[in-house]
Amino acid sequence: MSAHAFAHPNIALIKYWGKRDRQRNLPAVGSISITLSELGTQMRIRPDADLSADQLSVNGEARDSLLPRVSACLDRMAGASRLPARIESEANFPLAAGLASSASAFAALVVAANEAYQCDQPQQQLAQLAGAASGSAARSLYGGFVELDKGDTDIELQCLAPAGDWPLAVVVAITEAGPKPVSSGEAMEISRKTSPFYGRWLEQQPHDLDEARSAIEGRDFERLAAISEHSCLKMHSVMWGSRPPLIYWNSATVACMEAVREMQARGVGVFFTIDAGPQLKAVCLPEHSAEVEKSLTQVAGVIETRRCGLGEGARITSV
Numbered sequence: 001m002s003a004h005a006f007a008h009p010n011i012a013l014i015k016y017w018g019k020r021d022r023q024r025n026l027p028a029v030g031s032i033s034i035t036l037s038e039l040g041t042q043m044r045i046r047p048d049a050d051l052s053a054d055q056l057s058v059n060g061e062a063r064d065s066l067l068p069r070v071s072a073c074l075d076r077m078a079g080a081s082r083l084p085a086r087i088e089s090e091a092n093f094p095l096a097a098g099l100a101s102s103a104s105a106f107a108a109l110v111v112a113a114n115e116a117y118q119c120d121q122p123q124q125q126l127a128q129l130a131g132a133a134s135g136s137a138a139r140s141l142y143g144g145f146v147e148l149d150k151g152d153t154d155i156e157l158q159c160l161a162p163a164g165d166w167p168l169a170v171v172v173a174i175t176e177a178g179p180k181p182v183s184s185g186e187a188m189e190i191s192r193k194t195s196p197f198y199g200r201w202l203e204q205q206p207h208d209l210d211e212a213r214s215a216i217e218g219r220d221f222e223r224l225a226a227i228s229e230h231s232c233l234k235m236h237s238v239m240w241g242s243r244p245p246l247i248y249w250n251s252a253t254v255a256c257m258e259a260v261r262e263m264q265a266r267g268v269g270v271f272f273t274i275d276a277g278p279q280l281k282a283v284c285l286p287e288h289s290a291e292v293e294k295s296l297t298q299v300a301g302v303i304e305t306r307r308c309g310l311g312e313g314a315r316i317t318s319v
């Protein structure tokens with residue numbers, strides 16, 4: 001049976017960085033994210049008895065290098081003796097460039113596979129399966145503000161506020177379209193083994209999660225801005241203190257941060273966050289999103305901006 005699913009990427013406000021179990025891909029810390037609208041991955045899975053192995057195309061091109069991770073995810077869902085499948089993934093934004101393309105891809109993959117292989121798994125289980133493939137993907141199963149609790153035996157997800165309840169906007173400033181030099185998974189291991197700040201990062205995460213949860217509950221933008229920027233800069237400090245250092249920013253990333261600071265000084269409701277890539281994501285009040293986009297477009301080195309709202313969780317689609 002052929003199945004189609006769609007999922008949006010998400011961006012973490014309180015970041016996930018570090019794994020406690022590499023085998024099961026369990027995170028060392030919880031995290032809080034927002035699911036974006038507009039950007040997304042459309043996934044189609046067609047199990048086919050005539051195939052000898054899975055086939056994967058991404059944006060119309062065969063991508064055999066990504067197959068092992070995708071096939072392993074399908075095996076965990078439907079068993080290793082399942083039928084091989086044709087898997088077609090189409091994303092409407094740059095891949096592997098710090099825009100959470102693996103998050104939307106694996107979230108869409110588990111939802112489509114659940115239908116295609118008739119696994120009948122509930123959403124929480126699908127989130128765990130997506131998380132086993134890519135930690136941040138678990139959060140894209142849900143919409144709006146999402147908390148990932150690291151749990152004792154496995155991760156647990158919950159929606160803290162649906163997308164429509166606090167409709168923030170996000171402007172993504174793309175400063176480089178190529179893939180990142182070191183994958184997040186590899187980089188996390190380097191940080192765990194070498195960064196002198198890693199231990200403190202783990203220790204402080206429960207406090208940052210509590211603070212962000214309270215800010216979201218109270219719809220307190222200033223409070224959410226302060227703790228989100230802190231979590232972002234702290235994660236990057238862990239990365240910068242790693243050996244070799246992990247520096248994902250470029251000069252345009254820093255120039256975008258300055259533009260955000262300048263807007264904040266003028267009373268614009270905006271804050272930044274940056275993941276394992278050079279793109280800056282400016283989270284803002286919807287009434288300020290046009291101004292934020294205009295300002296970031298003018299920053300030297302910004303190739304393109306994308307404006308989004310908050311979106312829904314991964315879902316089955318008809319095509």
Ligand code: DP6
Pocket residue numbers: 011012014015016017025031102133134135136137184185186275276
């Ligand atoms: C910086 O989810 O890509 O975006 O579990 O190894 O696939 P894997 O890592 P991944 O890491 C995301 C890291 C981050 C922060 C975040 O999204 O929380």
